Amino acid sequence: xxQKITIEPVTRVEGHGKVTIHLDNDGNVxxxxxxxxxxxxxxxxxxxxxxxxxxxxxxxxxxICPVSHHLxxxxxxxxxxxxxxxxxxxxxGEKMRRLMHYGQxxxxxxxxxFHLASPDLLFGIDADPAIRNIIGVAMEHKxxxxxxxxxxxxxxxxxxxxxxxxxxxxxxxxxxxNKHLTEAEKEYLLNGHDPMNIDKMISWSEGAxxxxxxxxxxxxxxxxxxxxxxxxxxxLVRKDGALDIYHGVLRAVDANGKKILHDVDYQDYxxxxxxxVRSWSYMKFPYLKQIGKNDGWYTVGPLARLNTIDFIDTSLxxxxxxxxxxxxxxxxxxxxxxxxxxxxxxxxxAAEKMKELLNDPDLLxxxxxxxxxxxxxxxxxIEAPRGTLFHHYKIDENDQIVMANLIxxxxxxxxxxxxAVNQVATKFLTxxxxxxxxxxxxxxxxxxxxxxxxxCATHAIGxxxxxxxxxxxxxxxxxxxxx
Amino acid sequence: MNKIVKFSIDGVxxxxxxxxxxxxxxxxxxxxxxxxxxxxxxxxxGGCRICTVKINGKLMTACTSPVSEGMQIENNANEINEIRxxxxxxxxxxxxxxxxxxxxSGNCELQALAYRFHVMAPRFPFSFPIRKVxxxxxxxxxxxxxxxxxxxxxxxxxxxxxxxxxxxxxRGNRVEVGVDSKLGKELTDELAQKAMDIxxxxxxxxxxxxxxxxxxxxxxxxxxxxxxxxxxxxxxx
Ligand code: FES
Numbered sequence: 001x002x003q004k005i006t007i008e009p010v011t012r013v014e015g016h017g018k019v020t021i022h023l024d025n026d027g028n029v030x031x032x033x034x035x036x037x038x039x040x041x042x043x044x045x046x047x048x049x050x051x052x053x054x055x056x057x058x059x060x061x062x063x064i065c066p067v068s069h070h071l072x073x074x075x076x077x078x079x080x081x082x083x084x085x086x087x088x089x090x091x092x093g094e095k096m097r098r099l100m101h102y103g104q105x106x107x108x109x110x111x112x113x114f115h116l117a118s119p120d121l122l123f124g125i126d127a128d129p130a131i132r133n134i135i136g137v138a139m140e141h142k143x144x145x146x147x148x149x150x151x152x153x154x155x156x157x158x159x160x161x162x163x164x165x166x167x168x169x170x171x172x173x174x175x176x177x178n179k180h181l182t183e184a185e186k187e188y189l190l191n192g193h194d195p196m197n198i199d200k201m202i203s204w205s206e207g208a209x210x211x212x213x214x215x216x217x218x219x220x221x222x223x224x225x226x227x228x229x230x231x232x233x234x235x236l237v238r239k240d241g242a243l244d245i246y247h248g249v250l251r252a253v254d255a256n257g258k259k260i261l262h263d264v265d266y267q268d269y270x271x272x273x274x275x276x277v278r279s280w281s282y283m284k285f286p287y288l289k290q291i292g293k294n295d296g297w298y299t300v301g302p303l304a305r306l307n308t309i310d311f312i313d314t315s316l317x318x319x320x321x322x323x324x325x326x327x328x329x330x331x332x333x334x335x336x337x338x339x340x341x342x343x344x345x346x347x348x349x350a351a352e353k354m355k356e357l358l359n360d361p362d363l364l365x366x367x368x369x370x371x372x373x374x375x376x377x378x379x380x381x382i383e384a385p386r387g388t389l390f391h392h393y394k395i396d397e398n399d400q401i402v403m404a405n406l407i408x409x410x411x412x413x414x415x416x417x418x419x420a421v422n423q424v425a426t427k428f429l430t431x432x433x434x435x436x437x438x439x440x441x442x443x444x445x446x447x448x449x450x451x452x453x454x455x456c457a458t459h460a461i462g463x464x465x466x467x468x469x470x471x472x473x474x475x476x477x478x479x480x481x482x483x
Numbered sequence: 484m485n486k487i488v489k490f491s492i493d494g495v496x497x498x499x500x501x502x503x504x505x506x507x508x509x510x511x512x513x514x515x516x517x518x519x520x521x522x523x524x525x526x527x528x529g530g531c532r533i534c535t536v537k538i539n540g541k542l543m544t545a546c547t548s549p550v551s552e553g554m555q556i557e558n559n560a561n562e563i564n565e566i567r568x569x570x571x572x573x574x575x576x577x578x579x580x581x582x583x584x585x586x587x588s589g590n591c592e593l594q595a596l597a598y599r600f601h602v603m604a605p606r607f608p609f610s611f612p613i614r615k616v617x618x619x620x621x622x623x624x625x626x627x628x629x630x631x632x633x634x635x636x637x638x639x640x641x642x643x644x645x646x647x648x649x650x651x652x653x654r655g656n657r658v659e660v661g662v663d664s665k666l667g668k669e670l671t672d673e674l675a676q677k678a679m680d681i682x683x684x685x686x687x688x689x690x691x692x693x694x695x696x697x698x699x700x701x702x703x704x705x706x707x708x709x710x711x712x713x714x715x716x717x718x719x720x
Contacts, residue, residue: 049584050624052693057584079689164698168583171697179697195607198713398618399690 038411041179067104068384074172075380082372083175100162107155108385112146161185164464176369205348233304241310245383300387302342307332317349336449339481418444490554505545515709520633521546568600579628587685589701595708630686642669
């Protein structure tokens with residue numbers, strides 16, 4: 001008899017989602033879907049608000065990486081207040097925002113690697129869920145857990161110094177920033193008491209990579225062999241091809257690394273990208289117009305960034321990037337578990353960048369805000385920890401927002417995640433008589449690698465547990481697991 | 484000649500000039516009586532009742548009652564603070580106050596009063612009124628969702644002839660404060676800024692100027708409302 005499996009809630013991801021897996025009479029996987037079942041509608045209720053509220057209002061979408069929304073909205077509004085297309089701010093304005101953004105990359109990636117992903121690596125995908133969690137990590141690998149917590153804290157402190165508050169601050173305003181870094185803040189972040197200083201953060205970031213390399217050597221089957229998801233990749237890159245998470249041009253490459261979107265200005269993003277709506281999910285499906293609905297989907301995020309860029313402009317991260325590129329013979333890597341690798345390289349890059357910025361005198365003085373000729377429409381793009389984030393606003397002559405469109409990282413990854421679920425379910429569940437927790441966790445691991453933020457994606461509230469249900473061919477629920 | 488009177492607040496002996504309003508007299512004696520509709524230099528109106536105290540056993544508004552010799556005032560009593568807290572809570576549920584994205588957050592007197600009176604969770608049902616954001620004036624936005632009808636702007640913002648630039652419109656529970664349709668053009672940049680500053684909440688917003696003041700430097704970020712008065716060492720008259 002055919003079956004349908006539902007995984008609900010999916011755990012150790014941000015937000016709430018469920019997976020359904022339909023099995024046919026012979027136990028073959030017939031259809032899989034990752035359903036995003038929350039709805040919030042920020043795009044609607046930001047309408048009518050004064051435009052300068054958007055960076056502060058829309059960041060409430062998310063408690064994990066609100067800074068990304070804060071900055072993407074501010075960048076869109078920079079265009080509206082006539083402060084250039086993302087690169088027209090004063091040095092102080094841009095550098096303070098960059099510091100904020102690197103701080104948040106550091107804390108968000110750390111959260112994902114140490115708190116959400118490491119339990120799978122340390123204990124194994126099919127370990128007992130009772131220990132396969134951050135508490136288990138803290139009990140058995142105390143040092144690692146402490147580093148995770150302290151690194152996250154450091155990132156949060158950087159955010160506090162630049163945005164006024166660790167979560168949901170106000171630093172970025174249309175056309176710039178509202179504060180300088182004080183000498184005391186600079187001193188605290190550069191040379192704070194051990195371990196709260198930038199040198200320690202850099203060395204811990206290197207340590208995390210070492211841990212990964214070690215693990216990789218001994219667990220090739222998990223890191224390389226888990227599955228492969230060939231895909232196109234999209235991200236912002238600096239004009240010269242360097243990794244730049246704050247500003248750049250849009251680039252996409254196909255599965256072989258060939259450019260399919262040639263470093264275009266993102267103000268025209270809707271010339272290149274469209275979104276499809278499907279009845280069973282609140283999350284839309286974006287695709288590259290030139291390729292079409294069926295094959296135009298792409299992946300964003302740490303792996304996508306490292307697959308699209310040409311180099312990294314900080315020395316330690318560049319060395320790691322070279323190893324990473326060489327490992328896939330100079331081609332894009334399609335291995336989901338390599339996302340963790342890419343994330344760790346970005347943690348190191350963020351730490352190096354923070355050091356560079358903290359030593360920059362422009363943070364301590366100089367003009368904060370710049371404005372020019374007003375416009376009525378603006379697009380702001382940024383690389384959020386989870387991938388490219390699009391904010392697009394139109395305002396009327398009374399300064400009220402009349403249109404907002406947000407394409408968040410996780411939405412960009414909708415199709416890739418659905419494909420991943422399908423592939424992993426097919427690999428692990430086909431022909432199995434009994435469905436074990438370990439098999440279902442494998443499905444979750446594949447989703448988790450993308451570090452999805454499902455609340456962001458549908459702009460929804462709450463935590464993100466996931467449920468898996470099993471249905472027969474008549475759509476009768478047979479089994480359900482809530483992790 | 485001014486006459487000095489003796490009176491007491493919560494049993495503490497105080498001195499003030501006869502005829503001074505109780506709020507001001509208390510302030511000079513380093514005692515905080517919460518206010519909302521009242522504003523220094525503007526004729527008191529006694530509208531919000533936050534300043535309610537017991538004067539010789541009777542509930543009265545401290546912003547409109549003059550002190551006199553021998554007055555016995557109860558201020559910081561549970562019964563009175565409960566009334567004040569309820570008024571603050573009612574003001575919150577009566578409008579649409581979403582502090583997180585409000586420019587005034589940290590400088591807002593209503594928010595500061597809520598902290599001072601420990602308003603932790605909603606006690607009364609929200610009425611979620613449907614109100615609009617009036618952005619038609621070139622210099623300011625009137626955010627009707629947040630207006631508490633304190634009338635400060637009407638009383639304080641006048642043109643060069645002394646006419647109020649802000650005015651009431653509509654009636655009953657739909658009453659609104661807005662820029663007077665005929666006098667709107669008299670609102671200079673300076674007056675617009677003054678109106679925004681004088682508004683106790685985030686209902687009057689100067690256009691294109693949001694969030695310039697960083698978190699941590701705002702009026703009530705570090706110290707509760709009233710603490711400036713309580714820490715004031717005043718030379719008694
Ligand atoms: S302050 Fe006295 S009634 Fe409002």
